[in-house]
Amino acid sequence: MTLQKAPHIPVMMDEMLEYFADVSIKVFFDGTLGAGGHAKAMLEAHPEIEMYIGCDQDPMALAIAKENLSAFEHKIKFIHGNFLNLDQMIASVGVKQVDGFFLI
Numbered sequence: 623m624t625l626q627k628a629p630h631i632p633v634m635m636d637e638m639l640e641y642f643a644d645v646s647i648k649v650f651f652d653g654t655l656g657a658g659g660h661a662k663a664m665l666e667a668h669p670e671i672e673m674y675i676g677c678d679q680d681p682m683a684l685a686i687a688k689e690n691l692s693a694f695e696h697k698i699k700f701i702h703g704n705f706l707n708l709d710q711m712i713a714s715v716g717v718k719q720v721d722g723f724f725l726i
């Protein structure tokens with residue numbers, strides 16, 4: 623089955639990129655990975671990112687994101703779950719803190 627590549631247009635893209643424009647990011651937490659539209663934009667704008675933790679509670683969204691973000695696969699930790707469990711999630715990938723996050 624070919625997964626849908628873009629189920630919707632990510633919102634507030636410009637605002638998000640502008641907010642993080644001057645921030646040097648090593649580890650980023652994206653609590654609502656969805657189809658990965660925001661993630662792709664962040665990874666393109668911030669090549670310094672070493673680990674992008676992408677969480678979603680919907681397994682289908684994660685499958686779509688994996689397809690859409692295949693070029694960045696080596697940097698991304700795909701995690702299935704609720705972002706309310708942020709602490710456990712980042713600990714599970716060996717991280718104690720993140721340099722930025724969003725939930726949009």
Ligand SMILES: C[S@@+](CC[C@H](N)C(=O)[O-])C[C@H]1O[C@@H](n2cnc3c(N)ncnc32)[C@H](O)[C@@H]1O
Pocket residue numbers: 632653654655656657658659660661677678679680683703704705706726
């Ligand atoms: C509007 S979409 C996110 C768009 C995404 N940032 C993108 O660029 O495509 C919302 C996503 O958030 C996920 N979501 C909503 N509440 C969540 C929660 N509490 N924990 C994890 N994922 C959640 C949904 O499953 C859905 O895939």
